[in-house]
Amino acid sequence: MKFDFSNLRGDLTGGITAGIVALPLALALGVASGVGPLAGLYGAIAVGFFAALFGGTPSQISGPTGPMIVVLAGLFASLSGNVELIFTAVILAGILQVLFGFLGVGQYIRLVPYPVISGFMTGIGAIIIILQLGRLLGHEPPGGTLGALSYLPHAIANINFMTLGLGVLTLVIAYKWPAKLGKYVPGALAALIIGTLISLALTNVPVLGEIPSGLPSLHLPVFEQSHFWLVLEAAFILAVLGAIDSLLTSLVADNMTRTRHESNRELIGQGIGNTVAGLIGGIAGAGATMRTVVNIRSGGKTKISGMVHALVLLAVVLGLSPLAANIPHAVLAGILVKVGLDIIDWRYIKRAHNGPRWDFALMLLVLGLTVFVDLITAVGVGVVLAALAYVRQIAQIQIEELRAIPKLSNDPEEKALLEKGHGKVNVFNFAGPLSFGAAADLGHHVRQQVKPGSEVLILDFSRVPAMDVSAAMAVDTISSDTKAAGKLLYICGANQAVKDVLLAINGGQLADFESETLIEALQKAVKVIDNDSNGNITGSSQPLVN
Structure with a gap:
């Protein structure tokens, strides 16, 4: 040392x-x-x-x-x-x-x-x-x-004024x-x-009185069954508080x-x-x-x-x-x-x-x-409530991002392809890590924003670095609703981490088409719509590639 x-x-x-x-x-x-x-x-x-x-x-x-x-x-x-x-x-x-x-x-x-x-x-x-x-x-x-x-x-009724003054x-x-x-x-x-x-x-x-002097004696741990959990709980509280106090x-x-x-x-x-x-x-x-x-x-x-x-x-x-x-x-x-x-x-x-x-x-x-109450309850409740508030704040940001999606893209090629789709293609672009905080509202907001007469839904995950199980289940719900309505679901831009979660939860049968970029997904959607002059879109399910 x-x-x-x-x-x-x-x-x-x-x-x-x-x-x-x-x-x-x-x-x-x-x-x-x-x-x-x-x-x-x-x-x-x-x-x-x-x-x-x-x-x-x-x-x-x-x-x-x-x-x-x-x-x-x-x-x-x-x-x-x-x-x-x-x-x-x-x-x-x-x-x-x-x-x-x-x-x-x-x-x-x-x-x-x-x-x-x-x-x-x-x-x-x-x-x-x-x-x-x-x-x-x-x-x-x-x-x-x-x-x-x-x-x-x-104590107030019987004040010792000497000690108070001291x-x-x-x-x-x-x-x-x-x-x-x-x-x-x-x-x-x-x-x-x-x-x-x-x-x-x-x-x-x-006063304090006599204080023993000299070297201390050894105190080995003592365990009593009647007080075991009380001592263990106090030890845990001391450890956590001491750690927090020291690191601050x-x-x-x-x-x-x-x-x-x-x-x-x-x-x-x-x-x-x-x-x-x-x-x-x-x-x-x-x-x-x-x-x-x-x-x-x-x-x-x-x-x-x-x-x-x-x-x-x-x-x-x-x-x-x-x-x-x-x-x-x-x-x-x-x-x-x-x-x-x-x-x-x-x-x-x-x-x-x-x-x-x-x-x-x-x-x-x-x-x-x-x-x-006690310190551990205070810290525990505080951390949980703060975490939930933070998750809710992030979820609101994610949902706000989702609400802005149906607007036409600023990219000329994407805009041209959306126009060729004649309003039958809906694109939903997600942003940031998708977690359980936003999962409950994802399906609801997608359903609200699907245009009447749309035939293809594209979920763009190109700006999503990670996704948890709750969000993956919400995407599965969107997939089920889309297929039940007779529409096609395309997924694009998903990185390997997102694909792994989707595959683990949904068994790889989530989307009708999967691509690396939004351009590819739009091209596929326009091609399918143009080839189906009667408006009855059919397509074989294409699992995500691991």
């Missing part, structure tokens, strides 16, 4: 800075997951190091992220805090991601439509904020979004920390330090560094990192956009920076954990609220009213499903 040392100074600076930024986030996300702050650090170390070492995005920093924490927190509540099963889900998620990488799934994950991505990212941001509101008010709300919302009136102060510092000072001490770390120091002078402020961050890194990541290799690296994280008692992680941006802006360009970031966190675990014991929950909650606000897609929300209403409605639907 090759290492690029040409940017060593920048990679060291970027990695150390990213590690400092990641420290409070790892602690906060570990607490939010329910597993604990040390699990957050272990996850950040394992995923951060091995995703950088084996991944396909050199400048990316990986670790616990908001989307993963939402799933882990829900799983923690469902399993009544059984951490061994949670670590098993993390291990399985990592294995699934490695499998995704070898199967080449990465190229498909990037095809998720933007309104769906925007909806579930905004939903995740909203969930993170909802889960932290109770802690800001000085309480520990029950797990889950609905539980946190239902507990909120009680959390709000942390949030303000994180947002307003001067950019000049941010070059030396990042805003999130400054908020963590200042908030913790102030809390030492306060009473009745819940990879795109951000590409834009900043003018490079191109390897999506499938990135999934393998993320999978190895998550597998190791589960084995050492860490929570799942993914490519982290904010930490990646910090790394790149601080000079990090190669995988060395991501590995250095992980080693910084390891140093904390090995010797500096007593300092983290006094960090208040309210301070971490303030930092997490900022994380949630940063995840919300404000950029699209501000501009959504200028774009297509359907896309905005889809984004809101995915947002609602993410917050009130």
